Amino acid sequence: MAEHLQAGSTDHDAAAELAAAVSETVAARRPLRLIGRDTKAFYGRHVEGQVLDCACHTGVVNYEPTELVLTARAGTPLRDIERLLADNGQALAFEPPAFGDTATLGGTIACGFSGPRRPYAGAARDFVLGARIVNGRGEVLSFGGQVMKNVAGYDLSRLMVGALGGLGVLLDISLKVLPRPLCEHTVMFPLTQHEAIARMNEWAGRPLPVSATCCTDDRLYVRLSGSENGVRAALRDLGGEVVSDASEFWRTLREHQHPFFQHAGPLWRVSVAQATPPLALPGDCLIEWGGGLRWLKSDAAAAVIRAAAAAAGGHATLFRGGDRGGEVFHPLSPALFALHRNLKRALDPEGIFNPGRMYDGV
Amino acid sequence: MATPADDLSTPAPSRDMVAVALRRILPDESVLADDESVRPYECDGLSAYRRLPLIVALPNTVEQVCEIARCCRDLKVPLVARGAGTGLSGGALPLENGVLLSLTKFTRILDIDPANRTARLQPGVRNLAISEAVSHLDLYYAPDPSSQIACTIGGNVAENSGGLHCLKYGLTVHNILELKVVTIDGELVTIGGQALDAAGYDLLALMTGSEGLLGIIVEVTVKLLPKPECAKVIMASFDDVEKAADAVGNIIARGIIPGGLEMMDNKAIRAAEDYVHAGYDTEAAAIVLCELDGTPEEVDDDIRRVEEVLQRGGCTDLQLARDEAQRMAFWSGRKAAFPAVGRISPDYYCMDGTIPRKRLGTVLNRIDALSEESGLRIANVFHAGDGNLHPLILYDGNKPGELELAEEVGGKILELCVEVGGTITGEHGVGIEKINQMCVQFNAQELTQFHAVKEAFDPGRLLNPDKAVPTLHRCAEFGAMHVHKGNSKFPNIERF
Numbered sequence: 001m002a003e004h005l006q007a008g009s010t011d012h013d014a015a016a017e018l019a020a021a022v023s024e025t026v027a028a029r030r031p032l033r034l035i036g037r038d039t040k041a042f043y044g045r046h047v048e049g050q051v052l053d054c055a056c057h058t059g060v061v062n063y064e065p066t067e068l069v070l071t072a073r074a075g076t077p078l079r080d081i082e083r084l085l086a087d088n089g090q091a092l093a094f095e096p097p098a099f100g101d102t103a104t105l106g107g108t109i110a111c112g113f114s115g116p117r118r119p120y121a122g123a124a125r126d127f128v129l130g131a132r133i134v135n136g137r138g139e140v141l142s143f144g145g146q147v148m149k150n151v152a153g154y155d156l157s158r159l160m161v162g163a164l165g166g167l168g169v170l171l172d173i174s175l176k177v178l179p180r181p182l183c184e185h186t187v188m189f190p191l192t193q194h195e196a197i198a199r200m201n202e203w204a205g206r207p208l209p210v211s212a213t214c215c216t217d218d219r220l221y222v223r224l225s226g227s228e229n230g231v232r233a234a235l236r237d238l239g240g241e242v243v244s245d246a247s248e249f250w251r252t253l254r255e256h257q258h259p260f261f262q263h264a265g266p267l268w269r270v271s272v273a274q275a276t277p278p279l280a281l282p283g284d285c286l287i288e289w290g291g292g293l294r295w296l297k298s299d300a301a302a303a304v305i306r307a308a309a310a311a312a313g314g315h316a317t318l319f320r321g322g323d324r325g326g327e328v329f330h331p332l333s334p335a336l337f338a339l340h341r342n343l344k345r346a347l348d349p350e351g352i353f354n355p356g357r358m359y360d361g362v
Numbered sequence: 363m364a365t366p367a368d369d370l371s372t373p374a375p376s377r378d379m380v381a382v383a384l385r386r387i388l389p390d391e392s393v394l395a396d397d398e399s400v401r402p403y404e405c406d407g408l409s410a411y412r413r414l415p416l417i418v419a420l421p422n423t424v425e426q427v428c429e430i431a432r433c434c435r436d437l438k439v440p441l442v443a444r445g446a447g448t449g450l451s452g453g454a455l456p457l458e459n460g461v462l463l464s465l466t467k468f469t470r471i472l473d474i475d476p477a478n479r480t481a482r483l484q485p486g487v488r489n490l491a492i493s494e495a496v497s498h499l500d501l502y503y504a505p506d507p508s509s510q511i512a513c514t515i516g517g518n519v520a521e522n523s524g525g526l527h528c529l530k531y532g533l534t535v536h537n538i539l540e541l542k543v544v545t546i547d548g549e550l551v552t553i554g555g556q557a558l559d560a561a562g563y564d565l566l567a568l569m570t571g572s573e574g575l576l577g578i579i580v581e582v583t584v585k586l587l588p589k590p591e592c593a594k595v596i597m598a599s600f601d602d603v604e605k606a607a608d609a610v611g612n613i614i615a616r617g618i619i620p621g622g623l624e625m626m627d628n629k630a631i632r633a634a635e636d637y638v639h640a641g642y643d644t645e646a647a648a649i650v651l652c653e654l655d656g657t658p659e660e661v662d663d664d665i666r667r668v669e670e671v672l673q674r675g676g677c678t679d680l681q682l683a684r685d686e687a688q689r690m691a692f693w694s695g696r697k698a699a700f701p702a703v704g705r706i707s708p709d710y711y712c713m714d715g716t717i718p719r720k721r722l723g724t725v726l727n728r729i730d731a732l733s734e735e736s737g738l739r740i741a742n743v744f745h746a747g748d749g750n751l752h753p754l755i756l757y758d759g760n761k762p763g764e765l766e767l768a769e770e771v772g773g774k775i776l777e778l779c780v781e782v783g784g785t786i787t788g789e790h791g792v793g794i795e796k797i798n799q800m801c802v803q804f805n806a807q808e809l810t811q812f813h814a815v816k817e818a819f820d821p822g823r824l825l826n827p828d829k830a831v832p833t834l835h836r837c838a839e840f841g842a843m844h845v846h847k848g849n850s851k852f853p854n855i856e857r858f
Contacts, residue, residue, distance in 0.1 A: 006638045020622050027581070058803035064720065065615055066611035066612070066614050066615045066720070067611070067718050067719055067720060067749075068614060088412025089617055090617075093488060102718065112559075112564075118558065119558060122532065123558065123559065124562055125567055126532065126535075126536050130768075135811060139807045139811075140810055141807055141808045142804075142808065143808070144703065145716075145748075145783070145784065145785050146718060146782050146783055147716040147717065147748070147749050147783075147785055147788070148493050148528070148529065148716070148747075148749055148750070148788075149524055149528065149533065149716045149745070149748050149749070149750045149785075149787060149788035149789055150716055150785040150787070150788060151521065151571045151785075151787050151788065151790075151791050151792070152785050152786050152787050152792055152796075152803050152804075153792075153800065153803070153808070153812055153830075154537070154568060154571070154572055154576075154802065154812055154815050154816075154830065154831075155522075155567045155568055155570065155571055155802060156811070156812075156815065158535070158564055158567035158568070158569070159563060159564055159565075159567060159568050160565075160649040161564055162559075162563070162564055163563050163564070167563070174688055178615075179399075179616075179617030179618070179619065180617070201477055201478070201479075204479060204588070205476070205479055205499070205501065206498070206500075206593045206658065207589065207590050207657060208587050208588075208657070209656070209657065209660065218804065226656070226660055227659070227660045227663035227664060228663065228767070229660065229662065229663050230656060230657050230659045230660030230663060231658035232659070233657055233658075233659040233660075234657065245813070264706060264736075271555075271557040271558060271559050271560075272556075273475075273477075273478045273480075273556040273557055274478055274479075274557075275477035275478045289558060292557055292558045293558070301687070302687065305818070307470060312557075313555055313557055314555055314556065314557030314560075315555065315559075315561040317561070317562060329561050329562070330561035331561075332562050333551070333552070335549045335550075335551045336551055336552070337535075339551065339565065339818065339819065340562055341506060342817075342818035342819070343563060343565075343568075343815065343818045345818065346811075346814035346815050346817065346818040347811070347814070347815075349464075358562070358563075359562075
């Protein structure tokens with residue numbers, strides 16, 4: 001096993017320090033702003049608070065390629081983890097965007113970000129098997145574990161994914177990892193968004209090795225991943241124009257370095273039922289996730305965008321830009337909001353972790 | 363046998379009083395309030411635990427469920443929701459002072475959306491009925507617990523059910539999009555959505571597997587997947603269980619995620635072969651069943667690689683099912699393993715631990731030792747791909763003390779699973795059955811955190827109380843009679 005643990009540059013267990021820092025803060029009832037390398041400071045609502053630096057808690061604790069499980073401390077750079085996995089022919093199948101070279105695993109999980117492969121392989125939350133956290137009482141607690149199937153106790157480790165640090169300080173995270181596909185090819189089809197959405201959903205209903213889709217500038221890009229012969233057969237079946245240098249295309253898309261994202265105004269992330277036709281909203285739109293994710297550059301009123309998202313069974317997030325003091329995330333129904341407030345109180349009774357980063361009052 | 367219930371602080375309300383209140387909500391025939399009528403609900407799939415409920419309520423509208431919840435909250439009467447009652451951990455065991463809420467009338471498929479590949483279901487829809495209803499679209503619902511012919515989707519969500527294909531296709535939590543849940547306050551809350559994610563905390567994950575302690579599931583939207591074009595299964599025999607386990611690891615190390623990857627030990631092989639004549643090698647110490655699915659090209663690529671791995675791993679025999687009939691025959695033995703074991707013993711007790719696969723050899727050796735020590739035979743069936751082990755402890759319930767002995771051995775096996783880095787339950791849930799072992803897997807602070815989460819949803823602790831998460835008092839008592847590794851688990855807790 002030891003030979004698998006060498007990619008991490010540093011290895012430091014700061015669990016006790018982090019727990020002690022939380023305990024002190026609880027006593028003083030001071031709010032904390034939890035950060036890793038702060039590469040995702042743009043995301044969520046503005047938080048006032050003393051910085052708690054979680055990036056010092058680093059290192060891969062356990063990695064067993066044949067068990068498909070990796071456990072790492074939250075401050076471990078995402079890049080180190082990806083390199084270690086790649087060395088063993090494996091990967092994080094949710095293809096998380098890093099949004100910065102120094103991004104940590106903890107920040108990635110706390111934001112719950114997933115990349116192009118999400119609709120075909122699963123989201124960040126689908127791959128989290130367990131987590132060790134510090135709760136708002138300064139206690140170090142472990143939930144879930146390092147095995148694929150585990151239904152003992154409430155699933156508090158998955159609850160941490162996308163909670164923006166509001167429910168606890170992430171210490172160690174156990175993830176299910178998967179083999180890297182042996183073969184990958186991308187094909188392009190000139191199609192309108194309307195046609196592309198229909199096509200992506202038609203294909204998703206067939207057993208094809210599709211692993212990513214994107215529609216921008218009236219072009220549909222489809223990535224196929226799997227065994228050599230499987231991918232070849234699908235290429236023959238689907239047709240289209242083979243794209244060279246496709247991995248760079250998917251990387252720039254994932255990291256928002258694609259020209260579509262070079263934009264100073266507000267960027268909306270609209271998540272809808274996949275087969276929803278193009279939304280009747282002003283502004284430029286890039287479509288991913290088989291139609292399930294619509295990136296929208298628009299100055300339209302939040303209420304208008306949210307109404308369109310809700311009508312399509314989904315929700316809209318002001319992903320970048322705009323007013324970070326206002327409602328960034330889709331407002332919850334009163335009953336659901338009450339559950340959020342209660343749950344926040346259950347894990348963070350004094351409300352010290354990233355107060356208001358998700359919603360005012362949570 | 364005696365049920366290990368904690369002291370209930372709620373005073374027992376009278377059956378008549380609750381019946382009168384519920385009959386204001388439901389027609390008379392939907393409120394069962396005498397011993398004879400409630401008896402069919404005295405247990406679920408874990409029949410060793412039985413208890414008559416105070417009342418059984420059989421609503422058929424969501425509005426009625428909301429009113430029943432409010433009524434129970436106001437009367438401070440506990441409420442236990444039940445689907446088909448196939449659960450194996452006693453999660454739907456009734457309470458003498460509580461209402462058993464049966465959701466069996468909610469059997470409608472509300473909507474099938476072929477374009478989005480989703481189905482909206484009432485909670486009482488049977489698992490297999492989902493796949494049957496969408497088969498003409500070449501779609502199916504992936505999680506396939508062995509009870510899929512009878513178990514319902516509401517119960518699947520409450521237990522986060524798995525099945526034979528979950529290494530590749532995931533558990534219930536990976537295959538649902540939206541839930542409608544009635545809270546103890548009688549409010550209808552929508553959790554998740556029709557999109558791939560939802561705003562706020564991931565309550566969909568929290569609710570899945572919460573065993574009826576947080577809310578009552580009244581509607582489920584599931585994802586549907588395209589049926590694989592092609593599936594082939596390989597069966598390999600090994601003369602040594604550890605070699606078989608290593609071969610499984612090597613399949614995965616070669617970058618292959620099989621649709622199904624199962625292992626059985628010799629006792630399970632013999633029982634299954636006697637029962638269904640699947641063509642198993644009864645001399646083998648273990649067999650591995652490996653199913654590859656996908657497009658024909660992918661499957662052919664993978665079959666070649668898996669055969670190579672198995673041969674290199676020292677298998678003594680290797681068979682590729684030559685056709686669909688033989689594929690079904692190979693699976694028939696595995697799927698019939700539990701009833702097959704039921705034929706060779708008056709009773710059996712099915713355990714459900716998960717372990718890191720590399721520890722399988724150690725665990726099986728220790729299970730052998732426990733078997734020898736106790737004199738009880740133990741057969742092992744293993745979801746090898748995901749490490750979920752089902753030891754079947756054979757006993758005779760008519761022999762005084764044997765059930766208790768089987769339970770004691772079972773408890774030790776679960777603690778062994780925790781010791782090697784695994785868990786006490788992979789897919790059957792904690793329910794009432796494994797509540798003591800929760801004290802081994804989690805410490806007092808973690809259990810206290812679980813209770814706080816429950817209070818966020820159910821401050822009066824009325825939803826399926828005393829299941830899934832033990833009180834610290836209970837753990838203290840368990841610890842007193844059962845000292846773990848020479849240390850009491852809760853040294854700081856007062857003993858009563």
